Amino acid sequence: DTEVTQTPKHLVMGMTNKKSLKCEQHMGHRAMYWYKQKAKKPPELMFVYSYEKLSINESVPSRFSPECPNSSLLNLHLHALQPEDSALYLCASSQGSGLRQPQHFGDGTRLSIL
Amino acid sequence: QQPVQSPQAVILREGEDAVINCSSSKALYSVHWYRQKHGEAPVFLMILLKGGEQKGHEKISASFNEKKQQSSLYLTASQLSYSGTYFCGTEPRNYGQNFVFGPGTRLSVLP
Numbered sequence: 586d587t588e589v590t591q592t593p594k595h596l597v598m599g600m601t602n603k604k605s606l607k608c609e610q611h612m613g614h615r616a617m618y619w620y621k622q623k624a625k626k627p628p629e630l631m632f633v634y635s636y637e638k639l640s641i642n643e644s645v646p647s648r649f650s651p652e653c654p655n656s657s658l659l660n661l662h663l664h665a666l667q668p669e670d671s672a673l674y675l676c677a678s679s680q681g682s683g684l685r686q687p688q689h690f691g692d693g694t695r696l697s698i699l
Numbered sequence: 700q701q702p703v704q705s706p707q708a709v710i711l712r713e714g715e716d717a718v719i720n721c722s723s724s725k726a727l728y729s730v731h732w733y734r735q736k737h738g739e740a741p742v743f744l745m746i747l748l749k750g751g752e753q754k755g756h757e758k759i760s761a762s763f764n765e766k767k768q769q770s771s772l773y774l775t776a777s778q779l780s781y782s783g784t785y786f787c788g789t790e791p792r793n794y795g796q797n798f799v800f801g802p803g804t805r806l807s808v809l810p
Contacts, residue, residue: 685746
């Protein structure tokens with residue numbers, strides 16, 4: 586069990602669908618992250634929110650839209666995805682606003698694009 | 700920008716030791732180490748923030764040579780539970796460059 590909860594665990598969607606991934610943590614962490622991980626590859630940083638403000642956007646295509654409604658929640662809105670976007674999407678959180686803190690990962694959402 | 704890890708894979712017998720190396724071409728603020736088991740989330744092991752720093756817990760320790768931008772993870776008297784993929788993550792000093800994981804080292808511990 587992890588203290589970062591991601592829903593859903595699995596998601597299958599067509600290229601024209603709109604869906605959202607959700608992430609929640611109740612550890613009082615003020616930084617939250619989205620990563621994309623392909624099979625047998627390391628996680629790739631997509632977005633970082635620090636104190637509910639987007640602080641890092643790693644040139645992610647606009648079909649991925651992050652949102653941080655409050656310090657405990659992080660969403661990733663998906664629209665018009667491509668088959669190559671199929672991957673495991675991991676959420677993580679850490680104390681403070683910097684990258685010099687341990688990151689706590691959720692179990693991820695496995696996304697398949699048809 | 701991605702750090703280099705070596706070896707790519709290693710197979711050990713229970714009780715043997717292993718060293719995993721991570722090196723970057725960039726000056727670094729910090730080096731993180733994570734372990735990910737198949738089908739599971741990455742789990743934080745340790746973070747090193749200062750040059751020459753060495754940290755550890757139980758039988759896993761790590762060092763960070765700031766001048767060489769290198770870090771090593773030491774696993775002693777390996778246990779079956781150590782199996783998994785080990786990733787180093789580096790935070791460069793240069794403005795505009797962000798946290799990035801290395802390609803990973805797959806460790807298998809056999810009975």
